[in-house]
Amino acid sequence: xxxxxxxxxxxxxxxxxxxxxxxxxxxxxxxxxxxxxxxxxxxxxxxxxxxxxxxxxxxxxxxxxxxxxxxxxxxxxxxxxxxxxxxxxxxxxxxxxxxxxxxxxxxxxxxxxxxxxxxxxxxxxxxxxxxxxxxxxxxxxxxxxxxxxxxxxxxxxxxxxxxxxxxxxxxxxxxxxxxxxxxxxxxxxxxxxxxxxxxxxxxxxxxxxxxxxxxxxxxxxxxxxxxxxxxxxxxxxxxxxxxxxxxxxxxxxxxxxxxxxxxxxxxxxxxxxxxxxxxxxxxxxxxxxxxxxxxxxxxxxxxxxxxxxxxxxxxxxxxxxxxxxxxxxxxxxxxxxxxxxxxxxx
Amino acid sequence: xxxxxxxxxxxxxxxxxxxxxxxxxxxxxxxxxxxxxxxxxxxxxxxxxxxxxxxxxxxxxxxxxxxxxxxxxxxxxxxxxxxxxxxxxxxxxxxxxxxxxxxxxxxxxxxxxxxxxxxxxxxxxxxxxxxxxxxxxxxxxxxxxxxxxxxxxxxxxxxxxxxxxxxxxxxxxxxxxxxxxxxxxxxxxxxxxxxxxxxxxxxxxxxxxxxxxxxxxxxxxxxxxxxxxxxxxxxxxxxxxxxxxxxxxxxxxxxxxxxxxxxxxxxxxxxxxxxxxxxxxxxxxxxxxxxxxxxxxxxxxxxxxxxxxxxxxxxxxxxxxxxxxxxxxxxxxxxxxxxxxxxxxx
Numbered sequence: 001x002x003x004x005x006x007x008x009x010x011x012x013x014x015x016x017x018x019x020x021x022x023x024x025x026x027x028x029x030x031x032x033x034x035x036x037x038x039x040x041x042x043x044x045x046x047x048x049x050x051x052x053x054x055x056x057x058x059x060x061x062x063x064x065x066x067x068x069x070x071x072x073x074x075x076x077x078x079x080x081x082x083x084x085x086x087x088x089x090x091x092x093x094x095x096x097x098x099x100x101x102x103x104x105x106x107x108x109x110x111x112x113x114x115x116x117x118x119x120x121x122x123x124x125x126x127x128x129x130x131x132x133x134x135x136x137x138x139x140x141x142x143x144x145x146x147x148x149x150x151x152x153x154x155x156x157x158x159x160x161x162x163x164x165x166x167x168x169x170x171x172x173x174x175x176x177x178x179x180x181x182x183x184x185x186x187x188x189x190x191x192x193x194x195x196x197x198x199x200x201x202x203x204x205x206x207x208x209x210x211x212x213x214x215x216x217x218x219x220x221x222x223x224x225x226x227x228x229x230x231x232x233x234x235x236x237x238x239x240x241x242x243x244x245x246x247x248x249x250x251x252x253x254x255x256x257x258x259x260x261x262x263x264x265x266x267x268x269x270x271x272x273x274x275x276x277x278x279x280x281x282x283x284x285x286x287x288x289x290x291x292x293x294x295x296x297x298x299x300x301x302x303x304x305x306x307x308x309x310x311x312x313x314x315x316x317x318x319x320x321x322x323x324x325x326x327x328x329x330x331x332x333x334x335x336x337x338x339x340x341x342x343x344x345x346x
Numbered sequence: 347x348x349x350x351x352x353x354x355x356x357x358x359x360x361x362x363x364x365x366x367x368x369x370x371x372x373x374x375x376x377x378x379x380x381x382x383x384x385x386x387x388x389x390x391x392x393x394x395x396x397x398x399x400x401x402x403x404x405x406x407x408x409x410x411x412x413x414x415x416x417x418x419x420x421x422x423x424x425x426x427x428x429x430x431x432x433x434x435x436x437x438x439x440x441x442x443x444x445x446x447x448x449x450x451x452x453x454x455x456x457x458x459x460x461x462x463x464x465x466x467x468x469x470x471x472x473x474x475x476x477x478x479x480x481x482x483x484x485x486x487x488x489x490x491x492x493x494x495x496x497x498x499x500x501x502x503x504x505x506x507x508x509x510x511x512x513x514x515x516x517x518x519x520x521x522x523x524x525x526x527x528x529x530x531x532x533x534x535x536x537x538x539x540x541x542x543x544x545x546x547x548x549x550x551x552x553x554x555x556x557x558x559x560x561x562x563x564x565x566x567x568x569x570x571x572x573x574x575x576x577x578x579x580x581x582x583x584x585x586x587x588x589x590x591x592x593x594x595x596x597x598x599x600x601x602x603x604x605x606x607x608x609x610x611x612x613x614x615x616x617x618x619x620x621x622x623x624x625x626x627x628x629x630x631x632x633x634x635x636x637x638x639x640x641x642x643x644x645x646x647x648x649x650x651x652x653x654x655x656x657x658x659x660x661x662x663x664x665x666x667x668x669x670x671x672x673x674x675x676x677x678x679x680x681x682x683x684x685x686x687x688x689x690x691x692x
Binding site for chain 2: 003004005006007008009010012015016018019020023025026027029030032033034038039041043044045046048050051052053054056057058059060091092094095096097098099101103104105106108109112116119120123124125126127128129130131132133134135136137139141143145147
């Protein structure tokens with residue numbers, strides 16, 4: 001071949017853009033294609049949302065510290081999160097699984113037990129899948145289908161100047177949990193008789209191993225007739241997701257660093273690792289919180305919700321995407337999140 | 347753990363049954379769950395079909411003789427085939443891909459080029475996906491969505507006593523192609539200067555590398571108001587698929603060995619490999635032909651179609667599932683198809 005471009009030169013999002021040039025839509029039912037958390041199909045007064053997400057052993061999870069039941073649960077929740085990010089409700093999943101025969105049937109039952117638990121909690125039916133062998137590690141790809149009312153789908157491209165930027169829950173916890181698990185793994189590899197030291201880290205480790213998705217927030221929106229102008233789930237870090245919203249909405253933003261919601265138990269971990277907690281909150285992945293924008297006219301409706309935090313506002317595109325420090329200086333917002341193709345990745 | 351059951355003890359279908367105990371359906375839209383070629387959801391007067399299929403490097407394909415463009419094409423067609431097998435029409439796909447960074451961006455563009463070709467030919471929109479890295483080989487999981495009219499979905503469980511058993515096209519060709527490719531690979535490994543000898547094998551190699559799905563047959567059914575009583579696509583071999591239909595329809599069958607449609611170019615390959623062509627036709631996988639049953643009252647409608655072959659009929663369950671030889675003796679039908687967990691697999 002005359003040309004060779006390495007995958008890490010493009011990164012995941014560049015690769016998706018390169019591999020998926022704009023195509024003519026061939027089916028009437030195709031409403032939304034690549035570019036949001038889920039694709040959308042139109043059937044009568046229902047919009048059917050669909051999204052797929054892959055988890056690869058050694059890339060997204062490490063069998064040393066990931067119980068199979070948790071893995072099954074997390075794989076489902078990560079997919080449900082994509083549907084909530086479109087303001088929809090997950091309804092069905094299909095599970096595609098490749099495993100080597102070093103796994104026993106009982107091990108896979110553990111994995112499925114976790115998936116069934118997640119499905120039950122979120123009201124989702126497991127309707128199909130494919131199970132095959134793998135010569136390498138485990139690969140789990142889940143496809144989730146969801147539903148939304150016709151005019152209730154929220155995309156990434158609707159943020160308007162002056163809109164409020166909001167996040168749910170608290171940030172950086174899942175990555176803090178990963179740091180702890182990786183540290184304990186390293187200690188265990190050095191001394192296999194050692195017991196992992198996870199006491200005092202239950203919260204962050206729980207956020208890493210058993211995340212939850214934004215069901216209650218989407219229900220709150222419905223009960224209070226709130227339509228976010230844009231929304232995305234935080235799987236790759238707040239900074240990266242905010243830049244997606246700004247790019248697709250053709251706007252800029254200002255986020256206030258001292259408004260970033262960070263749990264004390266998370267800050268303590270970053271302190272131990274000599275990482276700024278703000279950096280963890282901005283770039284740590286897998287929190288599965290929702291990042292959304294609402295019109296200022298919705299301020300009264302959201303201001304008292306104890307799980308929604310207003311962290312900034314949308315600006316004109318010409319202003320760029322910025323962080324505002326407590327000293328009122330401005331720093332350009334940059335995504336330093338996960339790049340699964342990077343050789344520098346731990 | 348107290349118990350350890352090996353995956354190969356159960357095989358793929360046993361595993362699916364064990365991992366997916368009957369679940370209570372939680373969503374009104376869930377129409378059909380595990381047990382057919384696709385799951386089905388109900389939206390107004392439309393039935394939405396969805397199926398997922400995984401292809402794993404080293405298990406389902408070998409990079410030595412699989413051009414990436416063909417691989418992309420085949421991965422799509424295999425999925426479309428599941429929708430046709432439900433008497434539906436594929437409309438959208440999502441592609442979940444894990445690749446190591448030994449692949450270049452240009453290599454993945456080849457793969458996607460093949461997928462786009464298949465989508466264009468079959469009128470399907472590529473609406474989403476996930477691309478991630480893999481520490482091992484390539485893993486492709488495609489989810490396909492399709493549509494069918496409300497009362498037109500054909501399942502595996504509707505075959506009735508006296509129904510005619512039909513297959514489309516010809517059988518055993520894809521496996522014959524695989525035998526040739528594996529032979530040429532072995533010769534090439536022994537002597538890397540050797541050129542592969544594929545002349546005279548274009549047909550079978552083409553059936554292995556670039557299969558097609560049953561679009562025209564499903565259109566023929568629609569134009570002629572034919573509703574098969576049951577249907578399945580032949581991905582694991584005719585014998586295995588026929589047993590699925592019989593099990594789920596609670597019936598038996600008689601298939602006439604001398605009625606199995608086998609192309610001369612396919613028979614010649616089996617002759618070379620000293621394999622009975624009937625064995626290849628019964629057990630060779632990946633033909634992606636359709637196996638279906640129709641009521642005898644539809645005989646006039648199908649008898650002159652040059653791509654539909656009547657190979658037997660449905661009997662009472664008590665008669666079992668049988669092959670009838672040209673000498674009119676009866677042999678029990680057994681599935682010797684692919685078991686991806688078997689250690690005996692080449």
